[in-house]
Amino acid sequence: MNRLLLILIMPLLCVQSFAQADFPFGTISRRVVDDELAQLSTKDHLLKTYRSTLGKDGAWPDIDYTDRAVTEWKPTAHLDRVRQLIGAYVHEDSPLYQNRALYTQIISALNYWAQHNFTSTNWWHNEIATPKAIGVALILMKTGKEQVPKQLEDALVLKMTKGDPYKMTGANKSDIAIHYFYRALITQDKHLLTSSLEQLFYPVQLVDGKEGLQYDFSYLQHGPQLYIAGYGEEFLKGISTIMYYVRDTPYAISEEKKQLFIRFLKESYLPIIRGGYIDFNVQGRGISRPNILKKNAGVTMLQHMLAIDPQQRQMWMHEIAKLDSTSPYDTPRSPLHRHYWKGDYSTHIREGYQVNVRIASARTNRSESGNGENIYGKYMTDGVTNIQVFGPEYMNIMPIWEWDKIPGTTTQDRTADPVLTAQWGELASNQFAGGVSDGQYGCTAMVLDYDSIKAHKAWFFFDKQVVCLGAGITSNSNAPVVTTLNQTWKKGKVKWGGKAMPAVDSLERTVNPGEYVSHNQVAYLFNDRAGVTLTNKKQTGSWYHINRSRSKESITGMVFKLWINHGVRPVDATYAYSLYPGTESPNKLEAEKVRIITNTKAVQAVEHRGLDCIQAVFYQAGQLETDQLFVEVDQPIILQINKEASGYTLCVADPNQQIDAVRVNVRDKRSGQSKEVRIALPQGAYRGATAKSAIR
Incomplete structure (x- = not known):
């Protein structure tokens, strides 16, 4: 069907009010109506309740209209119910389609809202959610047999004139522009339609x-x-x-x-x-x-x-x-590895799993709290590691999380969850944070300097495993310091070295290199000797504990939690472990392909012999020696070296986002040949992105 024919036919499909509208208002409005009605149930069992409890004044007695809450603002329910009633009135499949008594109730409810000035202390409700809800209601009513009286419609349209998209950014700009767009459709104002879409798509x-x-x-x-x-x-x-x-x-x-x-x-x-x-x-x-x-x-x-x-x-x-x-x-799905140098975030995706890491730097904000939400998210940017095989591993676990043992973090082990006092986020103090990626493999690292803890943390991503290294872990606090491998819902048996654990809820022991724990198709292999604690027991909390607008009802669930103990006031402590998602036991031959070359405050490096790949984090200019190569760099960088048939491919990123170029010297110890390359690094908005070069 060509476009002209579509334009001619669409108005004929619309009800009379839209049929009279000039193109494109009728076409666009009809799409809004169809989209909204598709999301409404014409047989909602609550409709009867809404109708029977609506007062003669147009209000519902169970709604607290005096509420001014920041989140979960109670008067919102009024407009939600009106939308449901309108859906029943204008939907052709509804038993209440064009019902006169229902129409009278809708007008009464709309009139009640128009006569009052209900406001929340959160601008979002006043300038985004409420005007959008009014706009949808009025557009839907345009398809009704009986229309909203002009005086009432004008009063409600006036209430929509809130917020200024020209002063906002990102999603907030678009959200405000949406109700400007709705208002343009209601009033058939072409100038407003043009300007609203300009701001909406800006x-x-x-x-x-x-x-x-x-x-x-x-x-x-x-x-x-x-x-x-x-x-x-x-x-x-x-x-x-x-x-x-x-x-x-x-x-x-x-x-x-x-x-x-x-x-x-x-x-x-x-x-x-x-x-x-x-x-x-x-x-x-x-x-x-x-x-x-x-x-x-x-x-x-x-x-x-x-x-x-x-x-x-x-x-x-x-x-x-x-x-x-x-x-x-x-x-x-195809293998994918990406580092977001602007967002301080890395994704590593395979068919059998995904492992993603969030870090922070002096260029990005730490996790935010606000409006009484995320009260304990203090460590949510400190190398937090999301490990998913099935998908719902962390679904709704947050109310019972121990918030100083978030997966991937190195933190103080406190007796009570520490409150995130900084509202709406604050810049991290560390400059060094970044990642290198060739699109399939990569390495991410950060210098943690927060809450009396300093640590150099790095993640090395391959096909079957993710190697996690920590070095220089130092703290002057009297609280013990721990690195958490995971804290997730317990699903199935927990095994130590391939054998099911005895029926105990807590186990603390020293592990040797090569030992591993497995749970829910993820194996945790310890590459170094370490003191480890594993708990496998019930934890209790509530949504209110982490979000003041939510339920105080107690929630209890079984949680698997695994962490490494660094003790009190550690000095230059380390950790080394590998994640093997998608398996209950690491393949020995696969594990032997991976070698940790070094794990210090100066350099952290891992070699994957099966891939002929070396990944290294240079926290300062320095050197790295492997069995086959001698590598020297003149700047702090994150480097990946892949052996090719005719030489080497280098991927380089600047985690400080400060330098223009780096010199890398690679000497082949077998042939004695040494080659140096100067690699220009991305600048401007691309500082921190990966640059590629070849040595032939």
Whole structure:
């Protein structure tokens, strides 16, 4: 069907009010209505309750309209219920379709809202959520047999004039622009429609040093705070929805912006969802909200993408299957390794697992608390390691987490969870933080300097294993210092060295190199001698404990927790362990391919002989010697060397994001040949990205 024929036919499919509307208002509005009605149930069992309890004044007696809460603002329920009632009134399949008595109740409820000025102490409710809800209600009512009286509609439209998208950034700009867009449709204001879409699509661009979509395709909000989900997710949902509404009209998004949007969705957001569950690292303070990691609601967004980007229909259908659980968690996927030099975040994805790491630097904010949320997220940027084989390993575990033993972190082991006192995030103090990547393998490292602890932490990513090294661990605190390997829901048996553990809830012992623990298809191999504690017992908490707007109801569950003990006031302590996700026991031959070359404050390096690959973190200019090579660098860098048939391929990144170039000298000890190369490093918005060079 060509575009002209579509334009001619669409108004005929609309109800009378839309049939009279000028193109494109009728077309766009009809899409809004169809989209909203598809998400509403015409047989919602609560409809009867809503109708029977609605007072003659248009209010519901069970709603506290005086509430001004920052989150979970109670008056929101009024507009939610009105939307449900309107859906029942305008949906042709509804038993209450065009019901006169229902119409009277809807008008009464809308009138009650128009006559009052309900406000939250959180600007978001006042300037985003409420105007959007009013806009949807009024657009839906345009399809009703009886319309909202003009005087009442005008009063409600006036209440929508909140917030200024021109003063906002990122997802907040788009969210405000959405209700400007709704207001334009209601009033059929072409100028407002144009300006709202201009602001709505404005954040679909790469920015450097500002909130929004970064040059590494991470997403930052609230300053340089990682938010690929959370605000990044709102950005994706909001803009994809409006793109869907205005497609194939003169107001459609530009092709350039559409491709940027698709790339962020396809390359950054979707890959870190496994079995329908996203990496908790990218959710920000939202991890303190129930069910936040389950992303099946994203199916609607991807269904929109089918219409926006039909050329990639097969790919979008595949992603829909992954989100709605019709596709198994171990669906085939290509190996992927990425480091986000703007977001201080690394993803390592294989068919059998994903292991992702979040760090922080003087260029990025540490984890944020705010609005009474994420109260104990003090260590959520200190090398936090997400390990997923199946997907739901961490789903809703946060209320009972021990928050000073977050997976991957090196922290003080306190008697009580430490409160995150800095609201809305603060820059980390360490300059050194970064990663190198060739797209398939990579290495990530940071210098931890926080809460009386200093440590050099590094992760080396290969196919079957992730090697985790720590060096220079020093603390002047009287609290013991620990490095946590994992803290996750207990699923199935816990095995030590391949044998099921006895029925004890806690075990503390010294391990030797080569020993391993396995649980839920992840094996933890100890590469060095270490004091280790394993607990396998019930933990109790509540959502209120971590988020003051949530339930105080007690939650209890069985938790697997494994950590290394460094003792009190350690000086230059170390750790070395390897993760083997997707297996209950490390393959001995595979493990023997990996050799830890050195683990000091100066250099941390690992060699994978099967891949002919060396990964090294140089915290200062220095040297590294292996069985076959002598490597020297004149700057602090993270380096990966791959042996090729005719020489070596070097991947280099500057974790301090300060230098222009680095000199690397590689001498082959067998041939005696020595070659030096000067590698120019990315600059500007790409400082910290990986540069490649070859030695032939």
